[in-house]
Amino acid sequence: MKCVEANFDGLVGPTHNYAGLSVGNVASKSNANAVSNPKQAALQGLAKMKSLADMGMLQGVLAPQERPDIYSLRRLGFTGDDANVMREAYKQAPHIFLASSSASSMWTANAATVSPSADTADNKVHFTPANLTNKYHRSLEPVTTGNILKAVFNDERHFAHHMHLPDNDHFGDEGAANHTRLCHEYGEPGVELFVYGKHAFDDNQPKPSKFPARQTIEASQAVARLHQLNNTRTVFAQQNPQVIDDGVFHNDVIAVGNRNVLFYHQDAFLDTERLKTDVLAGLDERPFHFIEVPRDSVSVQDAVKSYVFNTQLINLPNDEMVIIAPMECQQNPAVYSYLQQLTQDNNPITNVHYFDVKQSMQNGGGPACLRLRVALSEQEQGGVNKACWMNERSYTALQAWVNKHYRDRIHADDLADPQLLIESRNALDELTQILNLGSVYRFQKA
Ligand code: SUG
Secondary structure: OOEEEEEEEEOOOOOOOOOOOOOOOHHHHHOOOOOEOHHHHHHHHHHHHHHHHHOOOOEEEEOOOOOOOHHHHHHOOOOOOHHHHHHHHHHHOHHHHHHOOOOHHHOHHHOEEEEOHHHEOOOOEEEEEOOOOOOHHHHOOHHHHHHHHHHHEOOOOOEEEOOOOOOOHHHOOOHHHHEEEEOOOOOOOOEEEEEEOEOOOOOOOOOOOOOOOOOEHHHHHHHHHHOOEOHHHEEEEEEOHHHHHOOOOOHHHOEEEEOOEEEEEOOOEOOHHHHHHHHHHOOOOOOOEEEEEOOOOOOHHHHHHHOOOOOEEEEOOOOOEEEEEEOHHHHOHHHHHHHHHHHHOOOOEEEEEEEOOHHHHOOOOOOOOOEEEEEEEHHHHHOEOHHHEOOHHHHHHHHHHHHHHOOOOEOHHHHHOHHHHHHHHHHHHHHHHHOOOOOOOHHHHO
């Protein structure tokens, strides 16, 4: 079965801003209160999507969410018309209001965990939206994420959609950011590697002491069960608690895998040897490449600053494997020289392409955070909502849409402007037509 891996990037929403909401995420905290540029952010994201499509990759678009989330503010006791809810929430509980205004759904690596049909017992592609319980602003995402995924992958013959896991820290789940699929060919059964930060039901296991572990093993195991994965090809590995305390809040900040390559930092995992043995046990004899980056070449601090592991490892149509990296990797001497050498060494990676996604990077979201990977057979591709593919036509339409609706400057104080909610709803309503999504937002159902 010929399969390719598609990337579905999150479109940056109209309220993109820097609110310092993510403890444990260095960039988010250090850019708190900075002025953002939602228009530039969305255009940077679209440019990356279009470049990948131009490279011959299957590239999709996932719609952003409605913010501020008036419904959750009403649940918290703010009343009156929408403008009053915003005004009162901003006045009485500014932190809650800012959290309700985040455009964080752009980081679709956290939208869901996806298992391709080659790995699942019923041969369907399985999706479980991430509950993102660890951060309040992100915990507002899963219901709408589920609606959007169902509107994009809307063919029951091929796609199975699960509800997100119970909304509790015991089942904290951050989706594909902590999940990597390794295989020789996308259409063959692969190994699904789940990386977790802590055991929720066993206090005697190691865990970080300074920053939260967002993903539990219990959540990863539940997703593996829901997706009907084969035990012999499912690996659970613990992230090194020390690196979480150093700012590695998701595994995709310290490791990335694609097909027969796992590219990771020496300090990424608690037990690297065991992980390697378990991965190899699930694959056949063909060569597999563990590319371990020594701390002497790239420190964990440089990895966190440059996001060298929050890169996309992709196979181009000619089968060359290349890295899609943020510009920040070019600007960091240790990282840049490591990457230069890597493409000369004896491994499948031949080239690095650098992209400007700075608006997202300043909130701790690199190229890999912005995309959800979905390996699809030709038949399954036919079941995907056609309007959601990136091509010349959709690119032109989406660029025009951003230019028409987005602001080029947002500071925290601007978020309480009722006009911003009206602008955002108008924009999203039009977007659902461009992407042929139907009514995925609550304001459209009212
Ligand atoms: O969850 N930042 C996101 C970044 C997510 C990155 N995703 C992956 N690594 N896959 C987060 O911490 C910051 C929002 C703010 O501070 O305004 C934020 O939510």
